[in-house]
Amino acid sequence: MTDRLDLPEITWRRVSPRYIVVDVVGYIVFAVIMVGAGSAVAYFVGISWLWFVVAAIAVVFVVTIALTPRRVRAIGYQLRDDDVLFRRGILYQRFVAVPYGRMQLVDINRGPLDRLLGLAELKFVTAAAATGVTIPGLPEADAEELRDRLVALAESRRAGL
Incomplete structure (x- = not known):
């Protein structure tokens, strides 16, 4: 197994x-x-x-x-065909798969130090509070590109429901 x-x-x-x-x-x-x-x-x-x-x-x-x-280094994400998979943690590892069609909000946050270093935090939320995911430390351009892609994927998957 x-x-x-x-x-x-x-x-x-x-x-x-x-x-x-x-x-x-x-x-x-x-x-x-x-x-x-x-x-x-x-x-x-x-x-x-x-x-x-x-x-x-x-x-x-x-x-x-x-x-x-x-x-x-333990923080990572992957866009798959039907969902985005997120992981974090060393001792207590957390893996979350969020289906594109379930996403309700995709948000970008930038704190003062993040802005200074050119970073952003991408947060996406579903109806279930436990599956809200925050991906910190993304370069600003990557965060904006990822946000736009996730919104487009979420819209296309919800239209198919």
Whole structure:
């Protein structure tokens, strides 16, 4: 019996490696806020064991930032005949197949750092909330081209219903 999640015939399209910068900067900003707030609480309350909690939070952020390049490489998508297949995750892998005819919204988002690096995030939603998919870290031109293609495919598949 073959492993169902092993898809050797799929050639995954990857997100831009520049997305690593976006993800790392986001984690660093969040880490500074969390560690700073925890340090302030530990300092003003004067309970010494709170410093261990702050140190543990800092270690979690360091490990998360160290794993970010591998997590970004694990993000991929593939356009197939009837659906778009999306995957992400290292330890907990998620595979989602969204049929073109079920897509209701295809949206592009660009944050400030994304715009600076020429990246965009493509989000498409179906009626079922669990199948909403976000593909981060796409080059802007690729995101716009993919959006237009998905909209066209979704319109043609819904017309056939």
